[in-house]
Structure formats: C-alpha cells, structure tokens
Amino acid sequence: MRRIWIAMIGVTLIVGAGISAHAALRALSARHGVLLAAPSPDETLPAPTNAAPSTSIETAAPATGVTGTIDLPDLPIPSGTPATFETGVVPARPFSMATASATDRGRAAQCLTAAIYYEAASEPDAGQQAVAQVILNRVRHPAFPATVCGVVYQGSEHAGCQFSFACDGAMARVPSRTAWVRAARAAGMALAGYVFAPVGLATHYHTYAVTPAWNRSLVMTDVVGAHFFHRWKGFWGTSAAFSQRYVGGEPLPGPHAPMVTPVPVPLPELVATQTVPPMPQKPVAPIDAQPAYAQSGAVKTATPVAANDSLPPASQILDRWKDSGKPLR
Secondary structure: OHHHHHHHHHHHHHHHHHHHHHHHHHHHHHHHOOOOOOOOHHHOOOOOOOOEOOOOOOOOOOOOOEEOOOOOOOOOOOOOOOOOOOOOOOOOOOOOOOOOOHHHHHHHHHHHHHHHHHHHOOOOHHHHHHHHHHHHHHHOOOOOOOOHHHHHOOOOOOOOOOEHHHOOOHHHOOOEHHHHHHHHHHHHHHHOOOOOHHHOOOOEEEEOOOOOOOHHHOEEEEEEOOEEEEEOOOHHHOHHHOOOOOOOOOOOOOOOOOOOOOOOOOOOOOOOOOOOOOOOOOOOOOOOOOHHHOOOOOOOOOOOOOOOOOOOOOOOOOHHHOOOOOOOO
C-alpha cells in the first residue's frame, strides 16, 4: 500500500512539472514573440543558404535601433492641395506586386525578410508587421527609392544608412532558421497586400532606448512592441503624397559596395634648372637665278641697314636705268 501511494505522488509531480514547463515556455514565447509551432513550408520563404538551425531565441534588433532620416523631396507640392491636411491615423493602401516579375518578387521578399529579421526578430507579430509597413510606405513615397531592396539598403555604402543593420555589421551573424522563417511570413503577408493599419503612413521609427534628433519634428502614429512610429508633418505625410508607383526593377539583395575615396597621386616635380635645347635652324637655300639675270640687279639682296639708321633702305633700280634721267613709270 505504501508503495502505491509513493507511485501516485511521483506521477503527480511529473505531471505538474510538465505543466509548469509548458507554461513557462508559453510565457517566454509570448515575451519574445516567437511562435511555438513552426509555420507550414508553403507559407514561408527558405532561410538564407548560410543559415544554421539554432535553438536559442534570437534578438537581432539592436537595443539602439532607429531608422535613418532623409530630407523631404525637393519637389513642388501639387497645386490644389488643401490647406488643412488629414488628421489622425490614415491606413496605407494595400501594396501590389501583381505586375512584377518572378525575379522582382523573389528579391523583394528576400530584402523585406532580412529587414524584418534584423530589425524586429524579437518583436511580436504586430511589431514585425509594423516594420514591414514602414518599408512599403517608403517604397511608395517619392522621397525614397521605388523598390523594396532599394529602400532596405539605401545608404548602406557608408555609415549613414537608413536601416542600421545594413551597415553596422549585424548581417555577419548567422540567422536563426526559425526566426528567419517567421520574418519571411510577415514579409509575404505585406507583399501580398496585407496592411498593418495602426501605424498608418509612418515612414520612420525608433526604439525606447533612443531619442533621435527628428523625434519632435514628426508626428507619432503608434507604439508597437519596442518601437515608436512616426510620419512627416504637412503634405508629405498625407495619403496624397504616397504617389510613387512600384514598377519593379529590384536590385540585387544585399548592402551596396562601400564607397572608396580616390587617393590623389602626386605628380613628379619639374626640375627648375632643366633647359630645353634650341631647335635646329634649317639653312636657307640660295635663290636659284638664271645666269643671264644673275648680275642684272633683279634679284639683288637688300643691303642690311644699321640698327641706328632710321633712313629707308636704298631703292633697287636696274643698272640700265640708273643714269638715264628718265622718270620711272
């Protein structure tokens, strides 16, 4: 009888431990925004070729994550723009890739997945969808490139890139396969037309950990997860400003090649004492006159005049006319 009671107590402890472990796992998953169940293969994109399975929860977004700023487009505001602009949060229009090629679709999905992963891998689903919405909002705004990859890797050739992961070395870390697949799902939804309405027409965001200089010059639309989302003030933050059409032409995914400042090559110094040899003088050939006229004076050479003589040179007269006394005609 005693053994039976001991066995029952042991079973109860084992079941209780299993329930506690499952509850703890669910709490940890909810805290970090990682799905317990792996998504089906037909809903996601494959992880990068250099990815390796990882059992650890990835926190790819840096604690100081913040989007870069860009000047307002140097374009005239369209005529007929109302004096009063939209108020509140206006949802964006669904993004469409209906006319895009298979190459553009694949590149756009890869770039958007990378941005969601490195900027919001530890965010809940809503946080990842909000980041994806900001990127697609930029694609449709004339202040930014008109492609998904162009927006994601804008400025990555130098330190002042728009999304910090593209130029701070974060991409050197091997992604977590599970987290990458989850980011790919959020990217696929956004590219298929899903709109995350709470952030509206936001084109910028930053985390709790930082307060960027442009924080007070924009209008905050929402707070999702660890990020604050903002849009521009005035006309450029209204739905009418998001008029840029997506026409494809996605560049290759990945950061741009770093800019290399050309180093000036010093020219050899000229030697001041170097002299140029004089040009050889070509001898002047004597005039070839016929013998009958050689002494006639017709081809006499003018008599050189002294340097201090201001008189004109002597006139050249044929010998037979010198003493004739007849005027020349």
